[in-house]
Amino acid sequence: xxxxxxxxxxxxxxxxxxxxxxxxxxxxxxxxxxxxxxxxxxxxxxxxxxxxxxxxxxxxxxxxxxxxxxxxxxxxxxxxxxxxxxxxxxxxxxxxxxxxxxxxxxxxxxxxxxxxxxxxxxxxxxxxxxxxxxxxxxxxxxxxxxxxxxxxxxxxxxxxxxxxxxxxxxxxxxxxxxxxxxxxxxxxxxxxxxxxxxxxxxxxxxxxxxxxxxxxxxxxxxxxxxxxxxxxxxxxxxxxxxxxxxxxxxxxxxxxxxxxxxxxxxxxxxxxxxxxxxxxxxxxxxxxxxxxxxxxxxxxxxxxxxxxxxxxxxxxxxxxxxxxxxxxxxxxxxxxxxxxxxxxxxxxxxxxxxxxxxxxxxxxxxxxxxxxxxxxxxxxxxxxxxxxxxxxxxxxxxxxxxxxxxxxxxxxxxxxxxxxxxxxxxxxxxxxxxxxxxxxxxxxxxxxxxxxxxxxxxxxxxxxxxxxxxxxxxxxxxxxxxxxxxxxxxxxxxxxxxxxxxxxxxxxxxxxxxxxxxxxxxxxxxxxxxxxxxxxxxxxxxxxxxxxx
Amino acid sequence: xxxxxxxxxxxxxxxxxxxxxxxxxxxxxxxxxxxxxxxxxxxxxxxxxxxxxxxxxxxxxxxxxxxxxxxxxxxxxxxxxxxxxxxxxxxxxxxxxxxxxxxxxxxxxxxxxxxxxxxxxxxxxxxxxxxxxxxxxxxxxxxxxxxxxxxxxxxxxxxxxxxxxxxxxxxxxxxxxxxxxxxxxxxxxxxxxxxxxxxxxxxxxxxxxxxxxxxxxxxxxxxxxxxxxxxxxxxxxxxxxxxxxxxxxxxxxxxxxxxxxxxxxxxxxxxxxxxxxxxxxxxxxxxxxxxxxxxxxxxxxxxxxxxxxxxxxxxxxxxxxxxxxxxxxxxxxxxxxxxxxxxxxxxxxxxxx
Numbered sequence: 001x002x003x004x005x006x007x008x009x010x011x012x013x014x015x016x017x018x019x020x021x022x023x024x025x026x027x028x029x030x031x032x033x034x035x036x037x038x039x040x041x042x043x044x045x046x047x048x049x050x051x052x053x054x055x056x057x058x059x060x061x062x063x064x065x066x067x068x069x070x071x072x073x074x075x076x077x078x079x080x081x082x083x084x085x086x087x088x089x090x091x092x093x094x095x096x097x098x099x100x101x102x103x104x105x106x107x108x109x110x111x112x113x114x115x116x117x118x119x120x121x122x123x124x125x126x127x128x129x130x131x132x133x134x135x136x137x138x139x140x141x142x143x144x145x146x147x148x149x150x151x152x153x154x155x156x157x158x159x160x161x162x163x164x165x166x167x168x169x170x171x172x173x174x175x176x177x178x179x180x181x182x183x184x185x186x187x188x189x190x191x192x193x194x195x196x197x198x199x200x201x202x203x204x205x206x207x208x209x210x211x212x213x214x215x216x217x218x219x220x221x222x223x224x225x226x227x228x229x230x231x232x233x234x235x236x237x238x239x240x241x242x243x244x245x246x247x248x249x250x251x252x253x254x255x256x257x258x259x260x261x262x263x264x265x266x267x268x269x270x271x272x273x274x275x276x277x278x279x280x281x282x283x284x285x286x287x288x289x290x291x292x293x294x295x296x297x298x299x300x301x302x303x304x305x306x307x308x309x310x311x312x313x314x315x316x317x318x319x320x321x322x323x324x325x326x327x328x329x330x331x332x333x334x335x336x337x338x339x340x341x342x343x344x345x346x347x348x349x350x351x352x353x354x355x356x357x358x359x360x361x362x363x364x365x366x367x368x369x370x371x372x373x374x375x376x377x378x379x380x381x382x383x384x385x386x387x388x389x390x391x392x393x394x395x396x397x398x399x400x401x402x403x404x405x406x407x408x409x410x411x412x413x414x415x416x417x418x419x420x421x422x423x424x425x426x427x428x429x430x431x432x433x434x435x436x437x438x439x440x441x442x443x444x445x446x447x448x449x450x451x452x453x454x455x456x457x458x459x460x461x462x463x464x465x466x467x468x469x470x471x472x473x474x475x476x477x478x479x480x481x482x483x484x485x486x487x488x489x490x491x492x493x494x495x496x497x498x499x500x501x502x503x504x505x506x507x508x509x510x511x512x513x514x515x516x517x518x519x520x521x522x523x524x525x526x527x528x529x530x531x532x533x534x535x536x537x538x539x540x541x542x543x544x545x546x547x548x549x
Numbered sequence: 550x551x552x553x554x555x556x557x558x559x560x561x562x563x564x565x566x567x568x569x570x571x572x573x574x575x576x577x578x579x580x581x582x583x584x585x586x587x588x589x590x591x592x593x594x595x596x597x598x599x600x601x602x603x604x605x606x607x608x609x610x611x612x613x614x615x616x617x618x619x620x621x622x623x624x625x626x627x628x629x630x631x632x633x634x635x636x637x638x639x640x641x642x643x644x645x646x647x648x649x650x651x652x653x654x655x656x657x658x659x660x661x662x663x664x665x666x667x668x669x670x671x672x673x674x675x676x677x678x679x680x681x682x683x684x685x686x687x688x689x690x691x692x693x694x695x696x697x698x699x700x701x702x703x704x705x706x707x708x709x710x711x712x713x714x715x716x717x718x719x720x721x722x723x724x725x726x727x728x729x730x731x732x733x734x735x736x737x738x739x740x741x742x743x744x745x746x747x748x749x750x751x752x753x754x755x756x757x758x759x760x761x762x763x764x765x766x767x768x769x770x771x772x773x774x775x776x777x778x779x780x781x782x783x784x785x786x787x788x789x790x791x792x793x794x795x796x797x798x799x800x801x802x803x804x805x806x807x808x809x810x811x812x813x814x815x816x817x818x819x820x821x822x823x824x825x826x827x828x829x830x831x832x833x834x835x836x837x838x839x840x841x842x843x844x845x846x847x848x849x850x851x852x853x854x855x856x857x858x859x860x861x862x863x864x865x866x867x868x869x870x871x872x873x874x875x876x877x878x879x880x881x882x883x884x885x886x887x888x889x890x891x892x893x894x895x896x897x898x899x900x901x902x
Contacts, residue, residue: 470836
């Protein structure tokens with residue numbers, strides 16, 4: 001609010017501007033530093049600004065759904081940048097691939113939070129004051145109110161007032177009984193629905209709380225992804241995860257080192273439909289049977305399914321992916337084992353045509369690297385090359401090429417699913433074409449040039465586990481549910497004032513104490529199309545309670 | 550595109566029955582649409598006849614019209630309330646004496662079409678043995694069912710025959726889209742959909758979309774009425790009002806309030822959809838919010854309707870401007886349903902198309 005001095009100075013400068021109008025036609029009143037701050041604050045916390053910010057937020061979120069987002073799928077971002085060489089870098093510069101962590105998006109929601117606070121604080125103050133305010137005075141004439149009713153009841157005025165009180169009490173209205181000068185009750189003034197504003201405030205406060213809870217979860221939460229072939233296990237330490245995203249306040253040395261062993265992995269695919277149906281080969285069930293063990297505790301056998309995570313050490317372990325990890329053995333020409341491991345391949349489509357690489361750094365004189373496909377149901381077409389036609393192991397085969405040379409040219413970390421072939425050369429077959437190996441389970445294939453042999457021993461599945469710690473999620477949920485409660489309160493409750501007046505009914509000019517003329521009137525704060533119905537109901541309840549209409 | 554269920558995971562006979570119910574419902578509701586249309590078209594004539602009767606009775610009424618002050622039921626019955634005379638609503642009063650035969654036929658056909666639609670959903674659920682909420686075809690069928698249920702339920706409490714055409718027409722449109730474009734053979738679902746949250750989250754989502762759709766129809770009518778009210782003088786000068794059948798509908802301010810009433814019913818439901826979706830996302834995907842396109846658009850819809858509710862309380866934004874925001878909200882719902890499901894890459898890839 002503008003205080004007196006401000007108003008005075010504004011008036012003075014207005015006068016001044018009148019005098020100086022000829023020289024400078026449009027001179028604004030001076031606000032001063034604090035005045036400007038106050039002006040800014042009031043602009044920011046006005047309903048109009050909140051409205052604009054909401055609309056801008058809605059518009060700003062849209063690009064995040066149109067363009068691929070780094071936090072969701074960074075491969076698609078890379079592909080997009082490769083395909084759109086002119087516009088791509090510009091989009092990247094303005095954060096269109098990281099919309100929800102970009103400064104401009106953050107600016108919008110932070111301004112909204114400030115605007116929210118600017119609306120909550122003064123309104124809370126007002127609400128507290130309203131809770132203590134006395135019930136308003138009885139209007140002299142109820143028929144001047146927006147809605148009023150009148151009727152005569154066969155009961156004494158005191159009975160009618162008693163009935164009105166119990167009705168209003170049941171409706172949780174606060175009320176005051178007014179008496180005549182002689183102390184005889186004659187009217188009731190009542191007020192209800194004050195919780196409407198309380199609900200509205202609860203809603204807005206909880207929104208801020210939810211935002212804080214989400215931010216807290218981001219700061220102290222972490223999540224790690226790990227691929228575990230069936231038959232193997234992992235221990236929850238920072239180095240064991242394939243990827244680990246941590247909040248800024250997480251100390252990764254403090255993770256509880258629980259361990260999970262994946263005993264076996266059961267997957268069912270739809271095969272009861274014609275192969276032309278889009279449902280053919282769709283996954284139907286994923287179940288990982290695991291043994292979980294906390295440090296110094298007995299191991300426990302359990303299952304992890306989609307929609308059924310495992311709770312362990314305040315974290316949750318989700319089953320989010322699956323695929324095949326062919327067990328491959330590579331031997332040198334003398335028959336010594338150079339490599340023997342379950343090697344996870346990444347599914348590329350619904351039929352699990354999977355890609356991967358087998359890196360054999362122990363081979364000499366040159367390191368060996370196999371790359372290629374694992375096909376659970378192999379099919380070789382002249383147009384598409386090797387593909388899989390069904391996700392289950394109906395006709396499994398490994399289709400590999402072979403490189404020799406230096407696997408890790410610059411020593412930097414690289415993906416385990418691809419080869420870095422900068423310092424490698426492709427091994428050719430006897431026909432001079434690049435070597436192509438086709439290996440089925442149980443088969444051993446000799447490599448050319450006395451490089452040794454490769455065996456596909458078996459094809460276990462792997463489970464993609466995601467371990468998450470997010471202490472902000474339950475507070476966020478409770479906040480959201482309370483916000484919903486507040487929202488419902490603010491939309492169903494009506495702030496109303498109701499007045500009831502009684503008088504002995506005049507019967508042919510004579511006041512008759514056994515009959516009462518009751519008048520009720522009501523008004524609402526804000527829009528209230530159901531006020532007439534409310535008044536009708538009130539009168540009907542009073543009539544019912546006195547029992548004698 | 551229409552093939553009777555060929556998938557043997559589902560009960561083929563039940564699914565075929567369900568498709569027949571959908572087609573019958575569309576046929577019946579098309580007839581209901583026609584009946585409502587005829588009823589609306591008949592309004593000017595009905596109105597003229599009512600005025601004639603009014604004139605005839607005017608003299609007789611003059612004599613008997615006395616102040617209706619306090620009237621007491623002497624010994625029995627309920628109290629007779631003396632209500633201040635309120636402006637007569639043209640949709641309710643006016644031609645109350647004349648029976649609106651075609652509107653009655655429209656309502657009866659709507660009940661039949663609505664029941665057939667319920668049968669469609671029930672038989673689909675029966676044939677796939679799960680809540681029928683797992684692909685676009687099923688959402689659309691359940692959504693239209695909710696539109697009809699909401700409209701028919703409303704019609705029990707209030708005379709909303711004037712709205713019939715504008716509810717039944719979009720329902721028929723979506724039913725046809727369902728049968729021809731969205732149709733997905735009955736089948737079992739992906740593991741992530743096997744959860745009680747499918748029932749909770751998607752049911753509430755479709756219910757609130759149904760309500761938003763009704764609010765959208767009301768908003769469109771609001772704009773038409775507002776336009777007619779603005780042009781009224783001009784048209785009177787040119788020789789009489791136009792589109793007189795629209796007089797059988799409430800005035801723009803009533804429509805504005807009504808659509809607001811429907812939206813404040815739908816908004817908490819949409820809020821619940823967001824919360825329930827987050828809970829389910831946490832259970833199925835390990836994170837309650839991943840900025841998946843569907844999540845983004847659900848939030849955008851929520852924010853736009855929140856803006857609408859604020860606009861109605863902001864000076865200078867009430868009326869037309871607020872109604873534009875409500876239209877934008879519904880446009881976002883259409884994008885969320887038609888475009889995000891099919892074209893955007895995300896985790897909500899359940900369209901079945």
